[in-house]
Amino acid sequence: MEHTSLIERILRAVALALVVVFFMFPLLWIFLMSFQTNETILSIPPELFFTPTLQNYTALITGKLTSAAGTLDIAFMRNLWNSVFLSVTSVAVSLLLGVPAAYAFARHKFRGSEDIAFTLLSFRFAPPLLVLLPLTLYFQQLGLANTYFGLVWVYQLICLPLILWIVRGYFEDISADVEYAYRIAGHSWFATFRKIALPLAGPGIAAAGLLAFIFAWNNFVFALVLASADKQPVTVGALAFVTASGIQYGQIAAAIVLSIAPTLALALYAQRYLVEGLSLGAVKG
Amino acid sequence: MPAVVSTARRRSGLRISKRALPYVLSLPALLVCIGILVPFFAAVLYSFQRYRLSQPWNRQYNWGENYLNFFTDPGFWNTLRVSLVYAGSTVVLELLLGLGIALLLQKRTRLNNFISIMLLMPLMTAPALAALMWKLMTNPGFGVLSYLASLVGLQDFRWASSPSTALFTVVLVDIWVYTPFIMILLLAGLRSLPTQPFEAAALDGVPRSFVFFRITLPMLMPYILTATLFRLLDSIQQFDIIYAMTQGGPGDTLTVFQVEAYLNFFQSTNVGRSAALLMILWVITYFLSFVFIKNWLRLRERARGEA
Numbered sequence: 230m231e232h233t234s235l236i237e238r239i240l241r242a243v244a245l246a247l248v249v250v251f252f253m254f255p256l257l258w259i260f261l262m263s264f265q266t267n268e269t270i271l272s273i274p275p276e277l278f279f280t281p282t283l284q285n286y287t288a289l290i291t292g293k294l295t296s297a298a299g300t301l302d303i304a305f306m307r308n309l310w311n312s313v314f315l316s317v318t319s320v321a322v323s324l325l326l327g328v329p330a331a332y333a334f335a336r337h338k339f340r341g342s343e344d345i346a347f348t349l350l351s352f353r354f355a356p357p358l359l360v361l362l363p364l365t366l367y368f369q370q371l372g373l374a375n376t377y378f379g380l381v382w383v384y385q386l387i388c389l390p391l392i393l394w395i396v397r398g399y400f401e402d403i404s405a406d407v408e409y410a411y412r413i414a415g416h417s418w419f420a421t422f423r424k425i426a427l428p429l430a431g432p433g434i435a436a437a438g439l440l441a442f443i444f445a446w447n448n449f450v451f452a453l454v455l456a457s458a459d460k461q462p463v464t465v466g467a468l469a470f471v472t473a474s475g476i477q478y479g480q481i482a483a484a485i486v487l488s489i490a491p492t493l494a495l496a497l498y499a500q501r502y503l504v505e506g507l508s509l510g511a512v513k514g
Numbered sequence: 515m516p517a518v519v520s521t522a523r524r525r526s527g528l529r530i531s532k533r534a535l536p537y538v539l540s541l542p543a544l545l546v547c548i549g550i551l552v553p554f555f556a557a558v559l560y561s562f563q564r565y566r567l568s569q570p571w572n573r574q575y576n577w578g579e580n581y582l583n584f585f586t587d588p589g590f591w592n593t594l595r596v597s598l599v600y601a602g603s604t605v606v607l608e609l610l611l612g613l614g615i616a617l618l619l620q621k622r623t624r625l626n627n628f629i630s631i632m633l634l635m636p637l638m639t640a641p642a643l644a645a646l647m648w649k650l651m652t653n654p655g656f657g658v659l660s661y662l663a664s665l666v667g668l669q670d671f672r673w674a675s676s677p678s679t680a681l682f683t684v685v686l687v688d689i690w691v692y693t694p695f696i697m698i699l700l701l702a703g704l705r706s707l708p709t710q711p712f713e714a715a716a717l718d719g720v721p722r723s724f725v726f727f728r729i730t731l732p733m734l735m736p737y738i739l740t741a742t743l744f745r746l747l748d749s750i751q752q753f754d755i756i757y758a759m760t761q762g763g764p765g766d767t768l769t770v771f772q773v774e775a776y777l778n779f780f781q782s783t784n785v786g787r788s789a790a791l792l793m794i795l796w797v798i799t800y801f802l803s804f805v806f807i808k809n810w811l812r813l814r815e816r817a818r819g820e821a
Contacts, residue, residue, distance in 0.1 A: 333539035363553035447640035
C-alpha cells in the first residue's frame with residue numbers, strides 16, 4: 230500500500246467522493262426540503278439558497294394545517310406516538326422473554342436446545358405475510374384486531390430472534406468459571422444470573438435492545454396489515470400522507486425527517502455494535 | 515416439555531431443579547412464538563382451499579388446484595420472473611458496490627471510519643420511508659432527480675411510473691438502502707484478516723491483482739457468502755420498498771411474491787391463491803436459509819473463537 234501512485238490516490242478520492250454523494254445526498258435533500266415552502270420546492274431550477282421556514286414542522290406538531298382552502302387535521306403526531314409506544318413496548322417484552330432464554334441457550338446444552346434456538350432464528354427469514362395474512366382473520370375472531378396488544382405480540386417476530394441470538398453470544402463470551410466460583414460460594418443460580426451474568430453482558434444487552442428498537446421502528450408490513458389509522462406507526466402513516474389531498478410536499482419531507490431522525494440518532498450512538506447486530510452475532514465489528 | 519417442568523417442581527417444591535431450569539427460562543419465549551406458528555399452519559391449509567373472502571359459501575378444499583393453476587397462469591410466471599430478477603440484480607450490484615467501498619475504506623484512518631459510520635444512515639432509514647424519499651426525488655414536478663435527468667437530455671424520464679424504468683428505480687432504492695449492509699460486513703471481514711499473508715506477498719513482490727484474487731477474496735469468502743445469502747433472503751421477499759413506491763405497478767410490472775400475495779388477499783380477496791404464492795416463496799426461502807444458517811454458524815464459531 231505504501232507505493233501507491235498519485236493517479237491511484239486521486240482515483241480513490243474521486244470514487245470515495247462519489248460514494249458519499251450517492252448515499253448522503255437523498256438525506257440532505259429531504260432535510261433541506263423540509264424547511265422549504267411549497268413555492269420554493271416547486272421552483273425550477275431548484276433554488277440552492279432559500280429562506281428556511283419552520284411552518285412544515287409547526288403544522289405537523291400542532292396537527293393543524295391552515296391553507297387558503299381551510300384547515301386540515303393531520304394525525305402525524307399520533308403516528309409518531311404509536312411508533313414510540315410500539316417499539317419501546319415490543320423491545321421491553323422481548324428483553325424480558327429473550328434474555329433468560331438466551332442465558333439458557335448459552336449456559337445449558339439441554340435436549341433440543343439447538344433446535345429451539347434455530348426455530349426461533351428461522352422466524353427471521355420466513356416471509357412475514359405468510360403469518361400476517363392468516364393472522365388478520367384470527368385477530369378478528371380473537372378481538373385482537375387493531376389492538377396494541379396484538380401488534381406488540383406480532384412485533385416479537387422481529388425483536389425476539391435478534392435479542393436472543395445477540396445476547397446469547399454475549400453470555401457465551403463470559404467465562405463460565407466466574408459464575409461457577411460464585412455458585413460455589415453458596416449463591417443461588419438466580420443470584421448468579423443477576424449479580425454476575427447480567428452486569429457482564431449488560432452492554433451487549435443494551436446494544437441488542439437498541440437494535441431491536443431500530444428494527445421495530447423501521448417495520449412497515451406488520452402494521453400495514455394489522456393496524457388501522459389510529460394505531461399506525463410513522464412508516465405506514467407517512468405513506469397515507471403522500472396520497473392524502475391537500476398535504477404539501479414540505480410537510481411530507483418534514484414528516485420523513487421526524488420519522489427517521491430517532492433511528493439515525495440511535496444508530497450513530499450504537500454504531501460500535503451495529504456490525505454484530507446486523508449479522509445476528511456472526512461477525513464482530 | 516411442560517411435563518418435565520411440572521414433575522420437577524413437585525419434587526423440589528418451589529425450587530426449580532437443575533434439569534428443568536433451561537426449559538423454564540426459554541419457555542416463555544417459545545410460547546409467544548408458538549402462538550404465531552398457528553397462522554402458519556392455517557396458511558398451509560388455505561393454500562389447499564378454494565377460498566375467497568368475498569364468497570365464503572364457496573370455501574372448500576380443492577387440494578392442489580391452486581398450485582396446478584400456476585402452471586398455466588402468466589401472472590404467476592411474471593411474479594416468479596420479477597422476484598428473481600429483482601433479487602438477482604440487487605444482490606449482485608450491492609455485492610460489487612459493497613465490496614468496492616469496503617476496499618476503499620479498508621485502512622483504519624479517521625476519515626475512513628467517519629465515512630463508514632455516515633454510510634450506515636441509509637441502512638438505518640426505514641425502507642418504506644426511503645422509498646418515499648426517492649418518490650419525492652423522482653417527482654416529475656419538482657424532483658431533483660427528474661431535474662438532473664432533464665439536464666442530461668432525458669426529457670421525459672418517468673422513473674417508477676413508467677413500466678420500462680420502474681424496476682430500475684426500485685432496484686436503485688434497494689441499492690441505496692442495503693449496499694451499506696454488505697459494506698460493513700465485508701469491512702469487518704477485511705479488517706479481521708490476518709496480516710502475515712499480505713506482508714509475505716508484499717515482500718515477494720507479488721502483483722496486487724494476484725494478491726486480491728488469490729489471497730483477499732478466498733479469505734473473505736465466508737463473509738461474502740454470509741452477506742450475500744442474508745441479502746438474497748431479504749431481497750426475494752422485498753415488500754416495503756416496492757409497495758411504498760408503486761404498489762406493484764404500473765400494471766403488474768413489479769408484482770413480486772409478497773406484493774402479489776398482498777394484492778391477492780386484500781384486493782381480489784383470493785385467499786387460496788395468496789396462500790399458495792406465499793407457500794412457494796416460503797419453500798424458496800427455507801432452502802436459502804438452510805444454506806445460510808450453516809454458513810452463518812461457521813462464521814459465528816470463528817468470531818466467538820477470536821473473542
